[in-house]
Amino acid sequence: MDFYFGLLQIIGVxxxxxxSAYVVLLTGQVSLAQAGFMAIGAYVAAMLTVxxxxxxxxxxxxxxxxxxxxxxxxxxxALRVRGLMLxxxxxxxxxxxxxxxxxxxxxxxxxxxxxxxxGGEGFRQIRYFPENGYTTFHVMVFIWLVVAAxxxxxxxxxRSRAGAVLRAVGEDEMAAQSAGVNLTxxxxxxxxxxxxxxxxxxxxxxxYTTHIEQGNFNVLVATFAIAYPILGGLSNVFGTLAAVVFIxxxxxxGLRFLGDWRNLLFGLLIVVxxxxxxxxxxxxxxxxxxxALIGSIRKGETRARLEVASGGIMSAVQRLxxxxxxxxxx
Amino acid sequence: xxxxxxxxxxxxxxxxIYSLIGLGFTLVFxxxxxxxMAYAAASLAGAYAGLTLIKLAGLPAWAVIPAACAAGxxxxxxxxxxxxxxxxxSHPLATLMSTVGMLLLIDEIVVHATDGMPVNYPxxxxxxxxxxxxxxxxxxxFVFFVALVxxxxxxxxxxxxxxxxxxxxxxxxxxxxxxxxISLDHVNAVTFTLSGGLGGIAGxxxxxxxxxxxxxxxxxxxxxxxxxxxxxxxxxxPGAIVAGLLVGAAENLFQFFRGVTERDIYVMLLLFVFLVxxxxxxxxTDPARS
Amino acid sequence: MLEVDNLAKHFGGxxxxxxxxxxxxxxxxxxxxxxxxxGKSTIVNVIAGLTAPTSGRVLFDGADITGKPTHALxxxxxxxxxxxxxxxxxxxVWQNLWVAENRQRxxxxxxxxxxxxxxxxxxxxxxxxxxxxGLAHKRDDLAANLAFGEQRRLELARALAAEPKLILxxxxxxxxxxxxxxxxxGRIRKVREGGVTVLLIEHHMELIMAVAxxxxxxxxxxxxxxxxxxxxxxxxxxxxxxxxxxx
Numbered sequence: 001m002d003f004y005f006g007l008l009q010i011i012g013v014x015x016x017x018x019x020s021a022y023v024v025l026l027t028g029q030v031s032l033a034q035a036g037f038m039a040i041g042a043y044v045a046a047m048l049t050v051x052x053x054x055x056x057x058x059x060x061x062x063x064x065x066x067x068x069x070x071x072x073x074x075x076x077x078a079l080r081v082r083g084l085m086l087x088x089x090x091x092x093x094x095x096x097x098x099x100x101x102x103x104x105x106x107x108x109x110x111x112x113x114x115x116x117x118x119g120g121e122g123f124r125q126i127r128y129f130p131e132n133g134y135t136t137f138h139v140m141v142f143i144w145l146v147v148a149a150x151x152x153x154x155x156x157x158x159r160s161r162a163g164a165v166l167r168a169v170g171e172d173e174m175a176a177q178s179a180g181v182n183l184t185x186x187x188x189x190x191x192x193x194x195x196x197x198x199x200x201x202x203x204x205x206x207x208y209t210t211h212i213e214q215g216n217f218n219v220l221v222a223t224f225a226i227a228y229p230i231l232g233g234l235s236n237v238f239g240t241l242a243a244v245v246f247i248x249x250x251x252x253x254g255l256r257f258l259g260d261w262r263n264l265l266f267g268l269l270i271v272v273x274x275x276x277x278x279x280x281x282x283x284x285x286x287x288x289x290x291x292a293l294i295g296s297i298r299k300g301e302t303r304a305r306l307e308v309a310s311g312g313i314m315s316a317v318q319r320l321x322x323x324x325x326x327x328x329x330x
Numbered sequence: 331x332x333x334x335x336x337x338x339x340x341x342x343x344x345x346x347i348y349s350l351i352g353l354g355f356t357l358v359f360x361x362x363x364x365x366x367m368a369y370a371a372a373s374l375a376g377a378y379a380g381l382t383l384i385k386l387a388g389l390p391a392w393a394v395i396p397a398a399c400a401a402g403x404x405x406x407x408x409x410x411x412x413x414x415x416x417x418x419x420s421h422p423l424a425t426l427m428s429t430v431g432m433l434l435l436i437d438e439i440v441v442h443a444t445d446g447m448p449v450n451y452p453x454x455x456x457x458x459x460x461x462x463x464x465x466x467x468x469x470x471x472f473v474f475f476v477a478l479v480x481x482x483x484x485x486x487x488x489x490x491x492x493x494x495x496x497x498x499x500x501x502x503x504x505x506x507x508x509x510x511x512i513s514l515d516h517v518n519a520v521t522f523t524l525s526g527g528l529g530g531i532a533g534x535x536x537x538x539x540x541x542x543x544x545x546x547x548x549x550x551x552x553x554x555x556x557x558x559x560x561x562x563x564x565x566x567x568p569g570a571i572v573a574g575l576l577v578g579a580a581e582n583l584f585q586f587f588r589g590v591t592e593r594d595i596y597v598m599l600l601l602f603v604f605l606v607x608x609x610x611x612x613x614x615t616d617p618a619r620s
Numbered sequence: 621m622l623e624v625d626n627l628a629k630h631f632g633g634x635x636x637x638x639x640x641x642x643x644x645x646x647x648x649x650x651x652x653x654x655x656x657x658x659g660k661s662t663i664v665n666v667i668a669g670l671t672a673p674t675s676g677r678v679l680f681d682g683a684d685i686t687g688k689p690t691h692a693l694x695x696x697x698x699x700x701x702x703x704x705x706x707x708x709x710x711x712x713v714w715q716n717l718w719v720a721e722n723r724q725r726x727x728x729x730x731x732x733x734x735x736x737x738x739x740x741x742x743x744x745x746x747x748x749x750x751x752x753x754g755l756a757h758k759r760d761d762l763a764a765n766l767a768f769g770e771q772r773r774l775e776l777a778r779a780l781a782a783e784p785k786l787i788l789x790x791x792x793x794x795x796x797x798x799x800x801x802x803x804x805x806g807r808i809r810k811v812r813e814g815g816v817t818v819l820l821i822e823h824h825m826e827l828i829m830a831v832a833x834x835x836x837x838x839x840x841x842x843x844x845x846x847x848x849x850x851x852x853x854x855x856x857x858x859x860x861x862x863x864x865x866x867x
Contacts, residue, residue: 030426077602080609084365085564087426088556089605095553096598103591161742164715168708175706178668179720180694180782219549223430230427264438270431271412278417278424 005136009208011248012143016201017221018228018240019150024194025229026163027187028170030083033074033090034198034225036097039217041067041199042206043101043117049128049207050115051108056128056207060146063203064196071195075188094222102214122213126206139208146204150197154237166190198225220263231273233280243280332464337586338579343470344539345578346477350532351551352558352570353484354525360501360565361521364425368409368432369529370552375436376402376526377533377543378444381451391452395476398534399527405436406526410519433552441545448544451537473535480531481571484524488567497521501565550594554581557601563611573612621646621817622667622786627676629662636662637673638841644786649808649818651832651849653825655861658838660821661703664788667819668700669693680786697785701775701792703821709764713755713774716763717746720781746781752810753777769800776807786817793824805831829853837861 017038024031045063048054054062074093081089107116117123129139157163168176169186177183206212224247231247232239251266351370358366380398384391413428454472458465488494499507500517508514536551537543558577562569577597584596604611622644629637637659644650652660665671667678669690677686685693708716721742750756753773758766763774772792779787789808793801801824808831812818822828828835829849837845837852839861845852852858 025423030423077606081605084359084426085560085605085609087365088560089601091553092557092598092601096595099592099595099598103595161718161721164708164711164718167711167715168719171708171710172706174670175702175708176719177690178670178694178700178702178706179778180691180699181719182689182691219553220434223434227427227430230423263434264442267431267433267435267438271428271435274421274424274428274431275412275416278421 002136005140007248008140009136009143011244012140012147013201013205013208014224014228014248015147015241015244016150016197016204017225018232018244019154019237020194020196020198020201021225022194022229022234022237022240023154023166023197024190025226025234026166026170027190028173029078029187029191030087030226031078031090031191031194032087032219032222032226033071033094033097034194035217035219035222036094037067037071037195037198038202038205038221038225039097039101039212039214040070041202042212042217043104043123043202044199045203046123046126046206046212047106047116050123050126051106051110056132056142059128060200060203064199067199067202068192068196071198072188072192074195075191076184078191079184079187091219091222094217095219098214098217101217120214122211122216123206124211126210126212128207130210143204143208146200150200151237151241158236227270229280231270231280235280239280334583334586336464337582339464339466340470341579341582342575343467343474343578344582345575346474346481347532347535347539347574348554348558348578349571349574350477350480350528350535351555352562352574353481353567354529354532355555355559356562356565356567356570357521357525357528359559360567361497362414362518364414364422365429365556365559366409366413366522366525367426367429367552368413368436369525370555371433371436371440371548372405372409372526373402373529373533374536374543374545374548374551375440375533376405376530377451377537378440378449379405380530380534381449381537381543392454394452394538395531395534398530400530402530402533403523403527406522406524406529407519409526410522414518414522415515433548437545437548440548444545446545448542448546450542451534451540453538453541470539473539476531476535480528484528485567487524493517493520554597557597561601561604561611563613566611566613569611569613621648621681622819623677623679624663624667625677625679627663627666627678628674629659629666629671630674635841637666639676640838640841640843641676642836642843642846644817644819646785646817647812647815648833649812649820649831651828651835652819652821652838653823653828653835653852654838657840658861659841660838661790662841663838664700664790664819664821668698668788694782694784697783698788699779699782699784699786700788701779701790703790703794705771705775707763707771707774707778710762712760712762713750713766714746714759716774716778717749717781718742720778721745749777749781752780768795772796772800772804773807776811780811780816784816786819787811789818789820789822791821791823793822793827801827 017034020037021031021034024034041063044066045059048059048062049056074090078086078089101117102120104117105119107114107118115125134142165176165181165186168179169181169183173183176186202217205216209216228243228247229240232241232243247266247269250269351373354369354373355365358364358369377398379401380394383389383397383401384394389397409429409432413432414425417424417428453469456468458467459471460466488497496507496512496517497520499510499512500514504514507517533543536547554577558573559570561577562571562573577600580600581593581597585593588596624640624642627637627640628635640659640663642650652663654660662671666673669685669688669692672687677684679685680693680696680698683696685696685698688696708719711719747756750759753776755770755773755777758770763771766774776789776792792808793804796804805827808818808820820828820832832849834847835849835852836843837855837858844857844861845855847855
């Protein structure tokens with residue numbers, strides 16, 4: 001059972017990571033820096049709970065806040081760079097963050113041993129959860145409460161004017177600014193919010209794995225971050241969640257049969273999905289279809305259609321059964 | 331002081347390889363306005379494949395370069411087919427994502443094929459040319475020389491042949507090029523073949539300069555190649571060449587002053603400095619294109 | 621209301637706009653015409669803040685707005701439409717108008733009521749705008765799925781949603797048939813009746829001559845004539861610009 005809770009923890013954190021990229025992607029900025037922000041959130045939150053003995057919640061928020069501030073600082077120069085150059089710049093930034101932590105030492109002696117981040121070795125003994133009596137189940141619930149809160153906030157934002165403004169900027173900057181939108185404010189805010197969410201994800205990650213190091217926040221993770229919203233479709237937050245579940249479930253299943261070929265599977269999966277469904281798993285058309293379906297269910301049409309269909313199926317099944325009976329002379 | 335010059339010289343020579351990788355990225359960007367994220371991985375894969383080929387066929391060591399070139403070209407065409415041709419252009423994120431998928435795929439295939447262990451790569455020209463304590467490594471000079479020849483060949487191809495003319499036409503205005511009867515598909519495929527071949531050679535040269543190849547090279551090579559492309563200006567050929575040499579030299583300089591572990595941080599900082607002051611790159615065309 | 625003072629915009633060696641000056645009084649409809657390449661769109665882009673001029677000034681209500689960022693100009697009361705429509709295709713008609721509801725935010729409203737009450741006020745305003753444009757029944761359709769004429773109406777509605785004092789219309793009649801132009805004529809007059817000043821760039825002579833109070837004529841980046849429609853029609857330089865000189 002613990003295995004499934006662990007899986008749900010991974011899915012939860014990856015969903016947050018994907019959502020952090022989702023917000024930024026809406027404004028048309030492809031950011032490969034989310035893994036870097038995640039790293040910042042992870043180290044900050046972990047240092048606060050381990051070295052400064054903070055309670056988990058403010059530590060997570062602080063991690064998110066610091067990551068957000070850094071993201072804001074990145075957001076401004078990012079304005080000068082468009083499209084694919086931004087991809088490269090954010091990739092380089094993410095790598096720079098990772099290398100920074102590779103060289104980062106800050107240890108203090110506690111209870112006879114030294115704790116704290118130690119360069120390439122990473123940050124061990126992040127034992128807040130076990131020390132405070134959280135079981136795997138509790139941790140999973142905790143993670144998912146945060147995920148639910150963030151998803152709700154983003155869902156609400158999507159339906160509000162802010163969502164329309166973000167998407168307008170992503171679609172056509174010139175038209176948006178001519179409609180009175182302050183591009184700088186919108187794009188930097190999106191980057192900041194994305195950074196905060198990634199920082200939260202990092203803090204949660206650090207605490208459930210209890211040991212982090214720079215290799216945990218590499219280019220692959222940055223790729224996962226943008227893969228989820230792109231694969232899932234940018235029309236709403238559930239697409240990202242679906243993509244995370246889809247990929248992680250496949251990877252975990254693949255893990256069983258193929259050992260450590262899972263990255264290969266991941267790569268193949270991405271290539272195939274982008275060919276088969278370039279608009280994402282749940283693209284805008286599907287969403288309209290889904291809404292239409294729900295609408296028609298409410299109006300009783302679909303129910304009627306389902307009844308007719310199921311009635312048809314039932315009678316067909318009955319005829320089949322009779323034929324079998326006849327065939328076997330029962 | 332001498333050591334510093336030595337570092338610089340070595341870096342410059344090695345930088346020619348970065349130029350080749352940057353050229354590959356920039357060629358594809360110039361023609362399709364998209365980045366092939368899998369490029370560095372395909373280059374290294376081409377180098378590996380070249381090595382396997384000459385071992386299987388019992389060819390002499392120098393044949394690894396043309397073999398890697400051919401393998402790289404083949405991988406280039408495959409990437410084109412799978413990631414670019416089939417995906418409708420109205421989904422630019424999808425093509426980007428699929429090249430990323432290819433990157434992971436190729437990386438993993440290489441890891442599994444070699445069990446993650448580095449393989450030895452034939453080096454050419456041993457020994458050094460020296461002026462007192464200042465040495466120019468023979469293998470690096472060879473690498474530099476081959477890279478220069480290849481770059482010269484590429485420039486000749488692009489500026490003195492009809493194919494090159496067609497490629498440049500497409501990169502400037504695809505619709506007008508089609509109206510002139512140029513087959514977009516054909517040009518794109520050829521571009522990928524060319525850049526793939528370049529990449530294969532670059533991979534082989536890296537192997538020969540470093541003495542071995544390892545799948546761990548994929549990520550840093552991708553990042554540095556992209557940095558070279560951006561610093562030189564997306565789509566600019568002279569830019570990629572100059573930027574490659576610049577990054578190679580700078581890299582060694584940083585290493586000389588701050589050591590290997592911090593070196594790459596400064597390379598990233600170099601990129602940011604360029605982006606802040608010259609977002610279009612050194613010879614950039616239009617920084618607003620995406 | 622609007623004063624363009626010796627405006628120039630050079631792109632390298634090309635003088636797209638070369639020392640153009642004109643004035644626009646409040647409540648006026650000024651037409652701006654000229655052959656292709658005479659600099660009309662460039663002038664609009666400069667006034668709207670999308671490009672900075674090489675020299676010259678633009679004054680709005682007495683204040684110098686030269687080179688100010690576009691969103692600040694929209695807040696100050698200048699809106700524009702685009703020659704080739706630039707709608708947010710992936711957003712619905714409603715959302716397209718919603719994005720433009722910026723002016724209200726600039727007014728001093730405390731934060732919470734702006735969030736809560738703001739939405740309801742937005743709904744009213746957007747609803748009224750939809751009625752005005754005849755697009756109420758297409759509220760939830762994606763802008764990309766609208767017919768061309770409807771898109772043009774939405775483009776205008778979006779500019780009006782910002783409650784501008786001055787609106788710059790960049791070739792709004794392009795691609796329209798006679799009936800649609802007739803409706804456009806009516807809408808432009810209604811806009812003026814609503815108290816908005818209009819700067820209208822157009823190629824359709826019948827429309828401009830009918831609806832404009834005054835017309836300025838450009839050629840090769842310079843103003844060659846200005847006056848009432850009748851005056852401009854009989855001006856020799858204008859005829860020469862459009863038809864060429866008799867050999």
